[in-house]
Amino acid sequence: MFRIHKVFDVTTPTNRQLLSQVQAMLRVQFNALSEKDIAKLPAQLANPLKYRFRSILLVAEDGDNTVRGFAMLLHAPDLEFCYLDYICAGRGETGGGVGGALYARVREEAFQLGVIGIFLECLPDDPALSPDTSIAAHHLSLQGKVALLDIDYHHGNGAQNIFYRRKDVYTVSLHGHPRYSYPYFSGFDDEKGEGEGKGYNLNYPLVEGLKGEQYRKTLTQALDRIRKFKPQFLVLALGLDTAKGDPTGSFQLLARDFHENGRMIGNMRLPTLVVQEGGYKTQTLGINARHFFTGLWAGIHNTSPHTPGQGRIS
Numbered sequence: 001m002f003r004i005h006k007v008f009d010v011t012t013p014t015n016r017q018l019l020s021q022v023q024a025m026l027r028v029q030f031n032a033l034s035e036k037d038i039a040k041l042p043a044q045l046a047n048p049l050k051y052r053f054r055s056i057l058l059v060a061e062d063g064d065n066t067v068r069g070f071a072m073l074l075h076a077p078d079l080e081f082c083y084l085d086y087i088c089a090g091r092g093e094t095g096g097g098v099g100g101a102l103y104a105r106v107r108e109e110a111f112q113l114g115v116i117g118i119f120l121e122c123l124p125d126d127p128a129l130s131p132d133t134s135i136a137a138h139h140l141s142l143q144g145k146v147a148l149l150d151i152d153y154h155h156g157n158g159a160q161n162i163f164y165r166r167k168d169v170y171t172v173s174l175h176g177h178p179r180y181s182y183p184y185f186s187g188f189d190d191e192k193g194e195g196e197g198k199g200y201n202l203n204y205p206l207v208e209g210l211k212g213e214q215y216r217k218t219l220t221q222a223l224d225r226i227r228k229f230k231p232q233f234l235v236l237a238l239g240l241d242t243a244k245g246d247p248t249g250s251f252q253l254l255a256r257d258f259h260e261n262g263r264m265i266g267n268m269r270l271p272t273l274v275v276q277e278g279g280y281k282t283q284t285l286g287i288n289a290r291h292f293f294t295g296l297w298a299g300i301h302n303t304s305p306h307t308p309g310q311g312r313i314s
């Protein structure tokens with residue numbers, strides 16, 4: 001048997017003891033996590049303003065204060081959303097119902113808070129085994145300069161962080177403005193890189209409800225900047241969540257827009273690696289992907305722009 005309760009602060013010895021067990025569990029179950037991230041947990045609970053989110057720690061414990069699992073939910077009241085930062089059962093506890101019970105409690109909590117939804121990311125257990133734009137860009141950078149263009153609806157904060165102090169990988173991202181789009185804390189246009197990398201990170205935060213034609217104006221600018229950088233390789237983070245009706249985005253791109261975007265990118269005539277990213281409107285995902293790649297092919301081979309309604313692409 002176990003029960004789940006909330007730990008609000010670290011003022012009592014019991015809570016401090018629970019929290020140190022949570023930190024120990026993080027070290028074991030998320031062993032790639034930095035000690036800095038683990039160490040900040042008490043401060044996150046105590047000082048929500050500093051971290052921009054209110055942290056809610058849900059602990060499953062067995063009655064004598066032995067932690068068997070936990071979930072950390074971040075709540076942003078102004079944005080009406082929750083982010084599930086961690087959900088974790090202790091070693092040997094997986095499959096024992098702890099994770100499921102915690103998840104049910106997380107949903108209940110979010111429901112009571114009246115938020116729009118819970119966001120979460122599932123990171124690969126072993127990043128080396130997963131295709132990733134940053135790994136690819138780093139690998140290619142050993143051979144020559146790389147431009148990493150991210151056209152997923154959401155800002156590519158991971159790649160930005162990785163290459164922020166480097167000038168051999170130019171990171172360019174077009175995305176929904178973080179004022180109202182996930183991840184909310186990064187993707188602003190004043191994030192330009194640091195040190196050697198200053199001027200080698202370029203963000204285009206875009207307004208809500210953007211249509212294909214407006215999108216292409218920014219894409220044209222982004223591609224011009226990439227041309228000036230003279231990269232040897234292009235790594236493209238292809239998100240199709242800029243599509244009309246995507247549940248995670250607000251842009252209005254149609255199949256013909258994806259074709260045109262593909263054509264413009266193909267026209268760069270660079271050795272290009274395309275990595276699939278987001279895209280959640282399953283009814284149009286395949287059609288949009290096909291249009292993008294036929295556009296890319298047309299661009300590389302410099303055939304004429306796609307005219308909607310001609311039925312060239314079925």
Ligand SMILES: [Zn+2]
Nearest residue numbers: 152153154278
């Ligand atoms: Zn996305």
